[in-house]
Ligand SMILES: [Fe+2]
């Protein structure tokens with residue numbers, strides 16, 4: 188009985204956890220919803236109207252058309268749902284982009300029929316979607332585009348459909364993981380080659396073999412031209428991806444890595460004008476990266492996000508302790524906790540302005556307000572209390588929102604632990620370091636800062652352990668190695 192109760196409790200716990208959204212989806216305006224719905228209706232009409240083109244319109248034909256129409260319409264809604272689940276920060280422009288790609292593909296299928304190979308129609312969009320929106324969205328898109336054909340499926344070789352489905356699934360899976368343009372180029376060569384081989388084996392003129400038959404190329408001409416066309420369209424798609432990135436705000440892995448380049452003007456400015464903040468940022472990158480690796484989050488996202496989290500400090504670098512370098516503290520000079528609190532909040536507001544000006548993608552810009560959440564500005568609140576001023580606690584809290592994803596929550600925790608770990612005595616034991624980390628993490632947890640992040644207790648424990656590992660590395664680096672007079676080797 189006791190076991191059953193525990194099991195039920197566990198099931199209930201996991202069910203509740205599975206229902207917590209990873210991140211609150213972005214609200215879409217009514218007009219955008221209407222446009223998206225209308226495009227979905229157009230896709231459904233294009234995909235099904237040919238059923239009605241018969242000499243005598245019988246009720247069975249109308250039923251068949253209705254089934255086909257609603258099948259596509261429901262598939263479109265399913266695609267939108269999946270894309271929003273995978274990318275909670277997806278905006279209406281990006282949803283319109285995915286749906287428009289489906290509209291284009293369905294139109295091509297309707298008006299060009301079997302003239303064009305399904306490989307050239309379906310595989311390239313799958314690459315764009317997997318790069319910009321992720322593998323799951325791309326797979327959902329591929330399943331709809333591959334399974335919904337306006338013409339009778341008999342006109343297209345079923346083996347070719349299977350090859351298309353396999354090739355586009357491969358592109359979707361690898362496209363979501365690929366981190367640079369060189370790997371994309373490799374994909375655009377190997378996928379058409381694989382398709383060529385598969386087509387030759389399954390649907391080509393198998394009796395002819397290129398070693399002993401000179402007619403091989405002639406008899407398999409269609410297969411060659413299809414694969415060549417696919418390779419060319421894939422190459423053009425790779426060239427166009429940066430344009431799609433900037434128009435639709437897609438966040439590809441390659442774009443993330445480009446943004447993480449420390450030669451980017453905003454990061455260069457940070458290193459020159461606010462060197463203390465830059466150092467703090469680099470250490471946080473290390474902490475956050477290690478923790479994200481430990482819980483299986485998006486490492487590229489957190490690396491780039493943490494690099495930009497404090498760019499707002501550029502508006503007044505010397506107001507932040509890490510850049511003061513022993514000089515006069517402006518906060519002491521004005522001696523007004525309310526103004527000091529406003530300066531702290533300004534590093535978030537100004538950071539968002541910098542993000543907009545530099546066209547940082549939304550998931551990266553989210554790190555700026557969410558790393559501070561609605562945290563209390565304890566030092567200045569305490570100062571105001573000492574001065575016996577009339578205090579409204581909300582004046583001494585950041586405006587938020589609290590972290591909406593695991594990655595932004597990790598950054599908040601890393602941000603809190605960084606200064607404490609840096610200041611820790613070199614001889615401190617691992618136990619003492621873990622205790623310090625736990626104190627900071629628990630304080631944020633009790634304050635409700637992690638409530639929307641969907642981090643489990645186990646993940647929080649792993650984050651603490653990974654921070655400890657990074658601290659051990661820092662401590663190791665700070666140990667002075669003994670050197671001898673004649674120590675010329677390295
Ligand atoms: Fe900050």
Ligand SMILES: [Fe+2]
Pocket residue numbers: 467496497602
């Ligand atoms: Fe920070």
